Amino acid sequence: MSLQMKRIVKSFHTNKVLKEVDFTVESGEIHALLGVNGAGKSTLVKILSGQQLYDSGEIWIGEERVSLSSPHEAIEAGIGIVVQEVDTALFPELTVAENVTMHELVKGPVFVNWKTRKQRAKQLLQQVGLEIPVDRLVSDCSLSEKQQIVIAQALARNVRYLILDEPTAPLSETETTTLFRIVRRLKASGVGIIFISHRLPEIREICDQVTVLREGKTVLQSEVAGQSDEQIVEAMLGRTLTQRKVKTEKTFLNPILQLDHFTIPKLQQKITFTLYEGEVLGIAGLVGAGKTEIARALSGQDPSPDMLTIRGKKDKIRHPKKAIKLGLCLIPEERRKEGILVDFPVDQNLSLPRVQTITTAGRIDRKKEKQLADAIVKKLGIKTPSLSLSAKRLSGGNQQKVSIGKWLDTNADIYLFDEPTKGIDIGAKGDVFSIISSLADQKKGILYFSSELDELLTVADRIFVLFDGKIIAERRTQETSLEELMALAAGGGTQNGAVNQANRTS
């Protein structure tokens, strides 16, 4: 049996997001759904899960036409979704058992039999392969456990088609392996799986079929095995990705930031390193390795009791304002929460850190503000129809450029980038990389925190590998490889890691 979407059209106001999209997923297959941001993936997923109505087109499950006009109908039709932010799908203050059997609670009798409910939960969790006490509160579960709870929830509803929306993005390597085991088990039991991811190796590892959307159209539908990475990327972008330049080896002389047994409060660890002028220092680590904690300590969000040395001067960072004064700026991972003010216009976002420089006698010079913002918008190629547009209406990539742009031409000369490419499309990624390398050319020091190891290899001069809060290795970019970094980040020594890597891909 198959789930078929035929000629689906959806527009918001006058903006056509889906232009006659066809998409078919068979039972018992894992189908990758790919596309850059804005290609229409999320809209398609929302339509499938009944959260959004489509304007025209047909959806069939086997021989039966379904309308999917509400989340309830989608569940009835056997379509389940594991949303990207699983917390929104769970009740944190309830136990695992209660969460897993929520559906049956809603459908079931007035009085709840706790014993059977717990048993049912255990049984469902076993199907997923998750072994956690069913009495535990969901708020005490790890992210990957929560994901599995959501999958178990879907099983309780007799799911026939399951959508996984970027499930691996926040997971560690072992967690990803566990997830894949579960997904394969679901596949074997005949569930059709729609798998959304940005990571090509993963797709190659687990998916049978691939569909690529671009600008609201289906541009590729094929077996994964029949396509090369280049072909898939080209389908996503509609152009070939420019070949990566291998970074030429540079020597750096002047230290700009020196940490000597610098305590990271949230990690209870001390770290030591030196960053040089014009250097891009990559800090590689999987989710939970402690990247954000280091960035937060350096930017004064979680102040460290220790001194650090900036351009030879010792100082202490007690709060973000102090960090900024010393020329340290953070481009945070949580862009929309910490990087930009979503409800404020683009120009006011860009001028915020230097609002003092455009103020005379307390009054803000709006003309100067516009000029300043306009210069940055042009310099970074921020796509916005107007400077007074709310930042929330920009795309993810352009928001990131705003988050970076607000520090350009301030006194900032040490830039901390925390997962700067998270959730932005490949085109914008390229732009972010060129911004970073031009900053390096201007003799700025750059700390680049990322779990995207291949990106680190493109952008960094030197890479530290972080594992469990400790810097466990240092490599020159020219002397290392993706495989080695992956193995190190996953916690193995070089040799062990390589073996793990081999196991995973086999």
Place this chain on the structure above:
Amino acid sequence: MEQSIKLTELPKKQKKGKERLLPFFTKYGTVLAILVIVLLFSVLSEEFFTYKNWTDILRAISITTLVAIGVTLSLIVNGFDLSVGSTVSLATITSTAAMVWYRQETVIAICIPLLVGLIVGLVNAFLIVKIRLPDMLATLGLMYMINGLHLTITKGYSIYNNMPMTDGGTASGKILPSFLFIGQGEIFSIPFPVIIMFFFVIVVHLGLNYTKFGRLLYVTGGNEEAARLSGVPVKRYKTYAYALSGLFASIAGIVLASRIGTGQVSSGASLLMDSVAAALIGYSVFGANKPNVLGTFVGSILIGILLNGLTMLNVPYYAQDIVKGAILVGALTLMYKSRKEA
């Protein structure tokens, strides 16, 4: 840094007919409502559209507006100040008590309540910024404390000229004419409280929209963490907002005391809800979708006109709350409607 393809195109707005009408209503609905109401009352009552009545309306709303400016400031930093009503009461009591009980001059009778209001604001800020209590709870607690405090000071009695004192005699001081001018005087036949109101509305409007101070207040309220990471001293700006909120409540209290010529206990109680309503109605004015002082002013005009007109039409005062509530709900509907659009 050139991008060869457009990855995201922003929707071009080409609205027609109905689509264009809805934003118009969400933007100008409140102003439109005022015009309609004015027209209606003018037809129904001959005295409504007269100079005297308009000055009456403006004088009536001047005190509410002053309190509402403070509330607006606390809303701007994404906070809330519930203690403004009782601060008004306390200011009223302290200013009259200074004159009637302690024979102080007008200047002192103005400075003391201002100081008191400032202290209230700083205590609020301390609880919210330092102790990190939720704003509603902190200011609710303070509302009770100040209320109790002002009743304790007066032992529950209002303060007026020649009032009997506990020692058997009468109070030696009196409320001075120069003090009474604040609430009762006129300049070029414009009531002085109205002048005070206009002055502060304009000053605060300019301050909020054209200065760094105003920008950083809005930024703090817009996203505290992002603001902090951009180097904004968010705690300081929150403190400013609550301090100003207390100050404006005490200014309102002084005007109120002068207007009625006595220190009435609990005189500010009803002002809390009216000023909150005015500030919230203000969100929707001109589609600002954020707390703003011009909107707040329009909000209190709307409430003022309604109450005035309804009184003229002999609608009993207890029924007027129904209308106030309905207006508030209407304005908030407009706001949330337009927020969804944006």
